[in-house]
Amino acid sequence: xxxxxxxxxxxxxxxxxxxxxxxxxxxxxxxxxxxxxxxxxxxxxxxxxxxxxxxxxxxxxxxxxxxxxxxxxxxxxxxxxxxxxxxxxxxxxxxxxxxxxxxxxxxxxxxxxxxxxxxxxxxxxxxxxxxxxxxxxxxxxxxxxxxxxxxxxxxxxxxxxxxxxxxxxxxxxxxxxxxx
Amino acid sequence: xxxxxxxxxxxxxxxxxxxxxxxxxxxxxxxxxxxxxxxxxxxxxxxxxxxxxxxxxxxxxxxxxxxxxxxxxxxxxxxxxxxxxxxxxxxxxxxxxxxxxxxxxxxxxxxxxxxxxxxxxxxxxxxxxxxxxxxxxxxxxxxxxxxxxxxxxxxxxxxxxxxxxxxxxxxxxxxxxxxxxxxxxx
Numbered sequence: 332x333x334x335x336x337x338x339x340x341x342x343x344x345x346x347x348x349x350x351x352x353x354x355x356x357x358x359x360x361x362x363x364x365x366x367x368x369x370x371x372x373x374x375x376x377x378x379x380x381x382x383x384x385x386x387x388x389x390x391x392x393x394x395x396x397x398x399x400x401x402x403x404x405x406x407x408x409x410x411x412x413x414x415x416x417x418x419x420x421x422x423x424x425x426x427x428x429x430x431x432x433x434x435x436x437x438x439x440x441x442x443x444x445x446x447x448x449x450x451x452x453x454x455x456x457x458x459x460x461x462x463x464x465x466x467x468x469x470x471x472x473x474x475x476x477x478x479x480x481x482x483x484x485x486x487x488x489x490x491x492x493x494x495x496x497x498x499x500x501x502x503x504x505x506x507x508x509x510x511x
Numbered sequence: 512x513x514x515x516x517x518x519x520x521x522x523x524x525x526x527x528x529x530x531x532x533x534x535x536x537x538x539x540x541x542x543x544x545x546x547x548x549x550x551x552x553x554x555x556x557x558x559x560x561x562x563x564x565x566x567x568x569x570x571x572x573x574x575x576x577x578x579x580x581x582x583x584x585x586x587x588x589x590x591x592x593x594x595x596x597x598x599x600x601x602x603x604x605x606x607x608x609x610x611x612x613x614x615x616x617x618x619x620x621x622x623x624x625x626x627x628x629x630x631x632x633x634x635x636x637x638x639x640x641x642x643x644x645x646x647x648x649x650x651x652x653x654x655x656x657x658x659x660x661x662x663x664x665x666x667x668x669x670x671x672x673x674x675x676x677x678x679x680x681x682x683x684x685x686x687x688x689x690x691x692x693x694x695x696x697x
Contacts (some may be wrong), residue, residue: 360621360623363623363626365623366622366623366624366625367621367622367623368620368621368622368623369618369620369621369622370619370620371617371618371619371620373617373619373633373635374619374620374631374633377619377635377640377664380638380664380668381664381667381668381671382668382671382672
């Protein structure tokens, strides 16, 4: 009985956290001071079926295209919010909203990189696979919130930094550094 | 007899309502296409395929042929470009909403930056891309491109492979000319 109640509580709080991210994202979608990017699971599914290795014209390193294909195959969705208007205020707002809810998200990393505060949270499933990764960057110049969903392998996802041109994704490089 | 009559009236009513609500893209296109400073073009699938079929006779380049083969999968194209504040932003947003609720289309990508907003919506069944709609708002400008297709991912991969083949050929040719230049005989 107690186990069931605990399970229900954990499940609902995890959902509440996900909802908090989605709610914040949806609320800022119409806000013109934010740059927003949303990539649906369907599109990622399509792109992952495209033969990226054929697109490699020799500029990519060995197995790089295969690795990107593999990472894309694991991803299910991407959401990005970015602003340079009062970035620290927005950073603190997201941080307080996010930390206020006790959920299945674990703080994986907290560093200062290029003068910015960088925090990475992950949400793991029962089989220890990472289902969601949330990156929050706040500094004097910009605030970035990046959410990646799917079946995420930290070793591989960090490789996206430098290979994919999305704001904030280069901060995933910190994952690689922390693992070393 | 009365029951049959009622049933027919109800059925007729449903058909009329369904036709009246119709395709949001078609309704939107019809509503705004005649406004000043609105450029519009609608190419039916038959015309597109015929033109592409004719073009393929004269094209010998492999890459272009692959591109045309891909283009033949397009069933119809509608383009609406407003350069003079004729289409209100709210109408565009309502269209996006209707596409989601009435046409079962889902947002594939949306990007908002510096007041510009671009959204790509699609209707994908299995591995087939049935419809793609691109809607873009810029300051005073509005663009809508709606494409009906029979496109599959394998067609995109075929085009990529054709392009890659061509790029490889170019590279090989360049290498050969460089070798010839550097050879002691030269």
